Amino acid sequence: MTKYILIIVLTIPLIVNSQTTKTEVAEKISKRDTIVIVRQIPDENVLKHYHEILEKTNSQLSLWWNPFGVFVAMLGVLFTILTIVAAFVIYRQSKEHKELIQKSLEEHQVALDKLIIEKNNQLKIYDANLDKSINEYREKLNNESNENKEKIEEFIKKLEEQKEFVDIQTHTYRHSGWEAKDIPENYAINLNSNFYGRIVLSEIGQSFAIYIRIVTTDNKQLWLGFAGNNGNTTPFKSRDEFTSQQTFNEKEITINENIINYFRQGFPDYKTQPVKVINVRLRASNDNRKDISYSYKIT
Numbered sequence: 001m002t003k004y005i006l007i008i009v010l011t012i013p014l015i016v017n018s019q020t021t022k023t024e025v026a027e028k029i030s031k032r033d034t035i036v037i038v039r040q041i042p043d044e045n046v047l048k049h050y051h052e053i054l055e056k057t058n059s060q061l062s063l064w065w066n067p068f069g070v071f072v073a074m075l076g077v078l079f080t081i082l083t084i085v086a087a088f089v090i091y092r093q094s095k096e097h098k099e100l101i102q103k104s105l106e107e108h109q110v111a112l113d114k115l116i117i118e119k120n121n122q123l124k125i126y127d128a129n130l131d132k133s134i135n136e137y138r139e140k141l142n143n144e145s146n147e148n149k150e151k152i153e154e155f156i157k158k159l160e161e162q163k164e165f166v167d168i169q170t171h172t173y174r175h176s177g178w179e180a181k182d183i184p185e186n187y188a189i190n191l192n193s194n195f196y197g198r199i200v201l202s203e204i205g206q207s208f209a210i211y212i213r214i215v216t217t218d219n220k221q222l223w224l225g226f227a228g229n230n231g232n233t234t235p236f237k238s239r240d241e242f243t244s245q246q247t248f249n250e251k252e253i254t255i256n257e258n259i260i261n262y263f264r265q266g267f268p269d270y271k272t273q274p275v276k277v278i279n280v281r282l283r284a285s286n287d288n289r290k291d292i293s294y295s296y297k298i299t
Contacts, residue, residue, distance in 0.1 A: 134159050161198075161254045170196075172295040175282040187277040187298040189214070189259055196297050197226060197255035202290035204251055205229050209243065210294055213279035214263065216272040223281075224262055226255050230285070235266070242266025259298075 137156050141149055175181045187193070199208050211225035225243030227236070236243040242265070263274050277298055284292050 161256070170295055170297045171280075172293060173282060174291045174293055176284050176289045176291050178283055178286045181282040183280045183282070185212075185277050185280055185298070189274045189276055189298075191260055193259045194299055195224075195255065195257050195259055195262070196299070197253075198293075198295040199228070199253045199255075200293040200295075201229075201251045201253070202292060203288065204249060206288045206290065206292065207231075207285035208253075208292050208294075209281075209283040210255070210296065211241075211243065211281040211283075212259070212277050212298075213281065214259070214274040215276045215278055216270065217275055218272045220272070221278070222263075222267065222274075224259070224266060225281075226257075228253055237266065255296075 134156055137152050137159070141152055144152060171183070173181065173183065195212060197210055199210065201208065207227070207229040209225055209227040209230075211223045214222055214224060216222065221240070223241040223243070225236075225241065227243050227245045228248050230245060231247075232245045233247060235245060242263075259274055259277070263270075280296060282292075282294050
């Protein structure tokens with residue numbers, strides 16, 4: 001009995017030691033496997049993400065070669081080509097349009113030059129005929145009675161007045177009503193500058209007015225006017241306007257005034273003088289709105 005007890009006592013430490021060794025071995029094995037597993041987990045995640053990146057990259061690269069990608073690329077190229085073609089067509093049309101306009105302007109200029117030459121020739125012929133008529137009627141004066149002489153002299157005077165308007169510089173307009181018709185002008189004035197006007201009424205007694213707007217040496221703008229058949233014969237005078245008024249018993253009225261002298265008559269207190277005509281204004285009565293012919297020139 002004692003022998004068995006001794007054996008058991010001696011065996012227990014061995015068993016315990018054996019169990020301890022097995023436990024340590026198991027713990028070591030467990031730690032090593034854990035380390036391997038821990039190391040493998042990140043590696044597997046990295047590989048997984050890497051594979052995903054490669055797959056996405058490959059899929060994106062493959063878009064260039066799939067039908068949809070090729071179609072989009074072709075559309076881009078086609079759009080670029082069409083843009084270039086459209087720009088070229090627009091440029092070509094614009095160039096042709098400019099050339100057509102330039103050609104049209106040149107043709108109109110040639111036609112205008114021909115018209116001016118023709119008109120000048122006609123004016124020269126008309127002027128020569130007036131001179132011839134004036135000379136013929138002057139020759140008749142010596143052989144006519146006093147009563148006829150007065151009529152012939154009056155007729156010669158009208159011919160001479162008409163001769164003043166045989167000029168390319170004459171401007172003619174038709175106007176009616178009191179609403180002003182303004183015509184921009186740009187005439188330099190000197191001591192010898194004259195204003196010639198001819199008004200042809202539709203009926204005797206029809207009222208009219210024609211003005212010139214002048215600029216003085218001190219840069220003031222004033223109106224000089226001529227009016228008729230408005231019931232007044234007293235000149236109209238204001239701070240910036242002077243207009244003579246007269247009643248006429250004929251349909252054709254002529255005006256021939258030296259601008260400087262007329263300015264002195266209307267504005268005697270001014271120390272300056274006119275240097276330019278910048279505007280001509282036409283007016284007529286609202287009572288009789290038939291057209292009136294206004295012709296004028298400044299020389």
